[in-house]
Amino acid sequence: MVSEHIAWCQDGAMFHNDLLPVPYTDEALHLLSDNIKEMQDHLGRQVLVENPSTYLAFKDTQYDEADFIMKVIQQTDCGLLLDLNNILVSCHNQGWDVMCYLEKIDFDAVGEIHVAGHSDRALPDGGTIKIDDHGSMVRNDAWQLLDEVIKKAGPKPVLLERDNDVPSYQVLIDECKIGQQILDDNAQGYSEEKAS
Numbered sequence: 045m046v047s048e049h050i051a052w053c054q055d056g057a058m059f060h061n062d063l064l065p066v067p068y069t070d071e072a073l074h075l076l077s078d079n080i081k082e083m084q085d086h087l088g089r090q091v092l093v094e095n096p097s098t099y100l101a102f103k104d105t106q107y108d109e110a111d112f113i114m115k116v117i118q119q120t121d122c123g124l125l126l127d128l129n130n131i132l133v134s135c136h137n138q139g140w141d142v143m144c145y146l147e148k149i150d151f152d153a154v155g156e157i158h159v160a161g162h163s164d165r166a167l168p169d170g171g172t173i174k175i176d177d178h179g180s181m182v183r184n185d186a187w188q189l190l191d192e193v194i195k196k197a198g199p200k201p202v203l204l205e206r207d208n209d210v211p212s213y214q215v216l217i218d219e220c221k222i223g224q225q226i227l228d229d230n231a232q233g234y235s236e237e238k239a240s
Contacts, residue, residue, distance in 0.1 A: 179208030
């Protein structure tokens with residue numbers, strides 16, 4: 045599978061070493077869709093786009109994030125790399141409801157699922173911001189979200205992301221076993237649904 049984040053990192057000839065947020069506007073929708081179509085045409089294959097982790101919202105937004113992503117997928121026939129940690133981070137930071145976000149997702153478009161950990165940082169006003177750092181254990185709410193998504197989407201490849209503070213191999217394997225157990229626990233449901 046080939047995937048890329050929904051983000052921007054170029055301004056004219058200047059490239060930024062970061063995944064900067066896309067405004068959810070018609071203009072951004074058309075530009076992003078054109079770029080995805082060009083990429084797919086060049087590669088000769090479907091690509092997956094990954095939902096971002098966000099920390100702020102643009103004032104002039106025209107779509108909520110999930111609607112924007114689904115419009116991109118409809119216009120380009122690309123697939124979705126559904127990052128569950130990014131949903132948890134963005135929903136917390138933006139004040140969105142996680143289940144409302146998921147209700148807008150077409151699970152037939154999901155080609156892969158990512159799970160990861162994040163950190164919490166205190167804000168001066170007493171609140172917290174979640175940071176998508178891939179440096180912590182996957183939290184229980186992400187595992188619960190994986191269970192919800194697998195029930196709706198069926199079996200999908202699941203990737204555990206860990207970029208920072210990488211623990212021992214055994215700790216990673218033990219964490220992967222949690223995800224595998226979720227897939228195994230839902231396997232009976234897939235078989236029964238196919239049989240009916």
